[in-house]
Amino acid sequence: MASCTACHGRRGEGDAAAGYPRLQGLSAAYQIKQLEAFADGTRKSEIMAPLAxxxxxxxxxxxxxxxxxxxxPAHPTAPASAPRDDRLAVRGRWSQEIPGCVECHGASGSGIGAAFPPLAAQPAAYLTAQLRAWQQGARQGDPLGLMQRIxxxxSDEDVRAVSEYFSAIPVGGSAPPAAAAAANTGQAPPPEADAGGIESLGGAGGERVFVPADKPIPDDGFGRMVRLGRDIFxxxxxxAGRYVGNSLRCTSCHLDEGRRVGSAPMWAAYVSYPAYRAKNGHVNTFAERLQGCFSYSMNGRAPPLGDAALVALESYSYWMARGAPLDPGIAGRGYLKLPKPALAADxxxxxxxxADKCALCHGxxxxxxxxxxxxxxxxxxxxPDSYNWGAGMVSVSNAAGFIKANMPFSLGNSLTDQDAWDVALFVDSHERPQDPRYSGTVEETRRRFHDSDNSLYGQRVDGHVLGSNSVPPGRRLRRAASAGG
Ligand code: HEC
Ligand code: HEC
Ligand code: HEC
Ligand code: HEC
Structure with missing residues (x-):
C-alpha cells in the first residue's frame, strides 16, 4: 500500500491540494473497475496508467x-459553512435533461451501492478533472454512458458549482442544512429562472405546453406550506411517514418534483379536478385524488381530509399550477400514451x-x-417494498408510457416502443403487496378491479397466480404501529 499512500493518503483521504482522489470507503468493485480502465486506456491518466x-x-x-x-472520520476538504450553490447538485436542470446529481450519488454524496461512487469529500479539483475528462472523451466505460451524457x-460554471458543492460535504457527513436549494429560499431567482407560461416545447410536433414558473417559494405562511408539500413530495x-408503506417517493413516478411532462405533472393534475373517476365511481376533489396515491402507489393509507400532508401537497401543486389554464385537457397531463407495439408484449x-438496462439501478x-x-x-x-396491486403503475400501458419517457433514468426516450412494452410487462408480472380492495378471493378481485388486458393481477405466470401470494398492503405501517412507533 506504501506506493499508494504517497498520493492517496495514509487513510485514503486523498490530497485536496494536488487533486488526488479520496479512496476511503469506495467499493472494491468500483476501484478495480477503475484500475482496469486505467490499465487498458479507457480512462486516461498518465499517473495511474503505469501503476495500474x-x-x-x-x-x-x-x-x-x-x-x-x-x-x-470526517475530512471536509473545504469549509462546509461557505455559501454553496446546490441547485444543480440537488434538483438538477430538467429543461436540459440533467437530473440532480444526488439522484444517483445519494443525498449527501454518499454513493449508492458499488456502481455509483461517493462524491462527498472528493477534492474539487478532482471532481472538475473527471467531468472535463468525460466531456473530452478521456474517460469512458461508465455504465450505459450515463456520466458521459450528463x-x-x-457548462464550465455548472462544473465549478457541483465540484465545490460535493467537495464541501464531509465523509459520513450530511449535506449542508441549506440544501433546500437556493432557488427556493427567498434569494434572488437563478439567472435561468423561467417566468413560466405556455411555451413551445420545440421538437418535431412543436406542441405547446405550460411550463411552471421557477420562482422562489415565498417566505411566509403560505410559502411554508408549499415548502412542506415539496418536502413530502x-x-x-x-x-409524512405515518401514511407511507414503502420506500418510494412521489417524485419516483412524478419526476422533477412533479414538473416533468411525461410523468403526470402536478400542475396539470391540479387544474383537472374535481373530476369523475371510474376507479371509485364518483366525483373526486384534488385532495381525494392525492389520497389515492397514498393508498396504492405508496402502499400506505390515506391521510384524512384536512390533514396537513394533504393541505401541503395541494398548496405545492397550486403554487406550481399558477398561470395554467383551468382545463382537464391541458397538454402534458398524465403519462405518455404509447401506441400498442408491433408484436404482443413478451x-x-x-x-x-x-437485465441490460434496468438491473444496474433497480437490482x-x-x-x-x-x-x-x-x-x-x-x-x-x-x-414487498413497491407499489401495491391497486396502483396505477400496475396498468401495463401506464408503466410502458412512463418507462418509455423516463427510463433508463436520465436516458428517457431511448428505448424502442417494443422494448418499453416488453419490460413494462416484465415488471408488472411480479408479485407485490395485495390490492387494498381485495375482496376475499383473487378471482373476485380480478373480476371487480382488474378485468382488462392491462393488468396481470389474477393471471397465471410461470405457474403462479399473481395476487395469490401477496403480502398484505401497508405491511410496513403495521410493523411500525406494533413496534409502538
Ligand atoms: C503519484 C500519485 C499516485 C499514486 C502513487 C497512486 N495514485 Fe491512484 N490516482 C492518482 C490520481 C492523480 C488519480 C486520478 C486520475 C484521473 O485523473 O483520472 C488516481 C485515481 C485512482 C483511482 C480512481 C479513484 C476514483 O474515485 O475513481 C484508484 C482506484 C486509484 N487511484 C488507486 C490507486 C492505487 C491502488 C494505488 C497504489 C497501487 C495508487 N492509486 C497510487 C494518483 C496516484
Ligand atoms: C443517472 C445516474 C447519474 C447521475 C444523475 C449522475 N451520475 Fe455521476 N456517476 C454515475 C455513475 C454510474 C458513475 C460511475 C462511472 C464509472 O463507473 O466509471 C458516476 C461517477 C461520477 C464521478 C466520478 C467519481 C470518481 O470517484 O471517480 C463524478 C465526479 C460524477 N459522477 C459527478 C456527477 C455530477 C457532478 C453529477 C450531477 C451533475 C452526476 N455525477 C450525476 C451516475 C450518475
Ligand atoms: C409507483 C408510482 C407512483 C408513485 C410513487 C406516486 N404516484 Fe401519483 N400517479 C401514478 C400513476 C400511474 C398515476 C396515474 C394513474 C391513473 O391513470 O389513474 C398517478 C396519478 C397521480 C395524480 C393525478 C394525476 C392526474 O393528472 O390526474 C396525482 C395528483 C398524484 N398521482 C399524486 C401523487 C402523490 C402526491 C404521490 C406521493 C404521495 C404520488 N402520486 C406517488 C403513479 C405514482
Ligand atoms: C441510472 C439508474 C436507473 C436505471 C438504469 C433505471 N432506473 Fe428506473 N428509476 C430510477 C430512479 C432514480 C427512479 C426514481 C426517479 C426519481 O426519483 O427522480 C426510477 C423510477 C422508476 C419507476 C417508477 C418507480 C417505481 O418504483 O416503480 C419505474 C417503473 C422504473 N424506474 C422502471 C425502470 C425500467 C423498466 C428501467 C430499465 C428500462 C429503469 N427503470 C432503469 C433509476 C433508474
Whole structure:
C-alpha cells in the first residue's frame, strides 16, 4: 500500500491540494473497475496508467479491499459553512435533461451501492478533472454512458458549482442544512429562472405546453406550506411517514418534483379536478385524488381530509399550477400514451431488456436500493417494498408510457416502443403487496378491479397466480404501529 499512500493518503483521504482522489470507503468493485480502465486506456491518466498496469491481481485486491474497508472520520476538504450553490447538485436542470446529481450519488454524496461512487469529500479539483475528462472523451466505460451524457450538458460554471458543492460535504457527513436549494429560499431567482407560461416545447410536433414558473417559494405562511408539500413530495417517508408503506417517493413516478411532462405533472393534475373517476365511481376533489396515491402507489393509507400532508401537497401543486389554464385537457397531463407495439408484449424479451438496462439501478430482483447513507436511492419495482396491486403503475400501458419517457433514468426516450412494452410487462408480472380492495378471493378481485388486458393481477405466470401470494398492503405501517412507533 506504501506506493499508494504517497498520493492517496495514509487513510485514503486523498490530497485536496494536488487533486488526488479520496479512496476511503469506495467499493472494491468500483476501484478495480477503475484500475482496469486505467490499465487498458479507457480512462486516461498518465499517473495511474503505469501503476495500474504493474499492479499484480493480488496486490490490486489487497489495496482495493484496504481502502474499501476504511470507515473514516470526517475530512471536509473545504469549509462546509461557505455559501454553496446546490441547485444543480440537488434538483438538477430538467429543461436540459440533467437530473440532480444526488439522484444517483445519494443525498449527501454518499454513493449508492458499488456502481455509483461517493462524491462527498472528493477534492474539487478532482471532481472538475473527471467531468472535463468525460466531456473530452478521456474517460469512458461508465455504465450505459450515463456520466458521459450528463457531463456533456454541463457548462464550465455548472462544473465549478457541483465540484465545490460535493467537495464541501464531509465523509459520513450530511449535506449542508441549506440544501433546500437556493432557488427556493427567498434569494434572488437563478439567472435561468423561467417566468413560466405556455411555451413551445420545440421538437418535431412543436406542441405547446405550460411550463411552471421557477420562482422562489415565498417566505411566509403560505410559502411554508408549499415548502412542506415539496418536502413530502421528495421524501414522503420522512415528512409524512405515518401514511407511507414503502420506500418510494412521489417524485419516483412524478419526476422533477412533479414538473416533468411525461410523468403526470402536478400542475396539470391540479387544474383537472374535481373530476369523475371510474376507479371509485364518483366525483373526486384534488385532495381525494392525492389520497389515492397514498393508498396504492405508496402502499400506505390515506391521510384524512384536512390533514396537513394533504393541505401541503395541494398548496405545492397550486403554487406550481399558477398561470395554467383551468382545463382537464391541458397538454402534458398524465403519462405518455404509447401506441400498442408491433408484436404482443413478451416477458422473456422484457427480462432481457431489464437485465441490460434496468438491473444496474433497480437490482436483479427489482428490490431497489437506498443510498449508502440510508437516504432514498433507487425505488423498488416489485416485491414487498413497491407499489401495491391497486396502483396505477400496475396498468401495463401506464408503466410502458412512463418507462418509455423516463427510463433508463436520465436516458428517457431511448428505448424502442417494443422494448418499453416488453419490460413494462416484465415488471408488472411480479408479485407485490395485495390490492387494498381485495375482496376475499383473487378471482373476485380480478373480476371487480382488474378485468382488462392491462393488468396481470389474477393471471397465471410461470405457474403462479399473481395476487395469490401477496403480502398484505401497508405491511410496513403495521410493523411500525406494533413496534409502538
Ligand atoms: C503519484 C500519485 C499516485 C499514486 C502513487 C497512486 N495514485 Fe491512484 N490516482 C492518482 C490520481 C492523480 C488519480 C486520478 C486520475 C484521473 O485523473 O483520472 C488516481 C485515481 C485512482 C483511482 C480512481 C479513484 C476514483 O474515485 O475513481 C484508484 C482506484 C486509484 N487511484 C488507486 C490507486 C492505487 C491502488 C494505488 C497504489 C497501487 C495508487 N492509486 C497510487 C494518483 C496516484
Ligand atoms: C443517472 C445516474 C447519474 C447521475 C444523475 C449522475 N451520475 Fe455521476 N456517476 C454515475 C455513475 C454510474 C458513475 C460511475 C462511472 C464509472 O463507473 O466509471 C458516476 C461517477 C461520477 C464521478 C466520478 C467519481 C470518481 O470517484 O471517480 C463524478 C465526479 C460524477 N459522477 C459527478 C456527477 C455530477 C457532478 C453529477 C450531477 C451533475 C452526476 N455525477 C450525476 C451516475 C450518475
Ligand atoms: C409507483 C408510482 C407512483 C408513485 C410513487 C406516486 N404516484 Fe401519483 N400517479 C401514478 C400513476 C400511474 C398515476 C396515474 C394513474 C391513473 O391513470 O389513474 C398517478 C396519478 C397521480 C395524480 C393525478 C394525476 C392526474 O393528472 O390526474 C396525482 C395528483 C398524484 N398521482 C399524486 C401523487 C402523490 C402526491 C404521490 C406521493 C404521495 C404520488 N402520486 C406517488 C403513479 C405514482
Ligand atoms: C441510472 C439508474 C436507473 C436505471 C438504469 C433505471 N432506473 Fe428506473 N428509476 C430510477 C430512479 C432514480 C427512479 C426514481 C426517479 C426519481 O426519483 O427522480 C426510477 C423510477 C422508476 C419507476 C417508477 C418507480 C417505481 O418504483 O416503480 C419505474 C417503473 C422504473 N424506474 C422502471 C425502470 C425500467 C423498466 C428501467 C430499465 C428500462 C429503469 N427503470 C432503469 C433509476 C433508474
Amino acid at each position: 498496469r504493474s499492479l499484480a491481481a493480488r496486490a490490486r485486491a489487497q489495496a482495493t479491499d484496504y481502502y474499501a474497508g476504511l470507515k473514516a 457531463a456533456s450538458r454541463l 421528495d421524501d414522503p417517508g420522512r415528512y 416477458r422473456a424479451r422484457g427480462a432481457a431488456v431489464y 436483479r430482483n427489482g428490490e431497489g436500493r437506498s443510498a449508502n447513507d440510508g437516504s432514498p436511492g433507487f425505488p423498488a419495482l416489485w416485491g
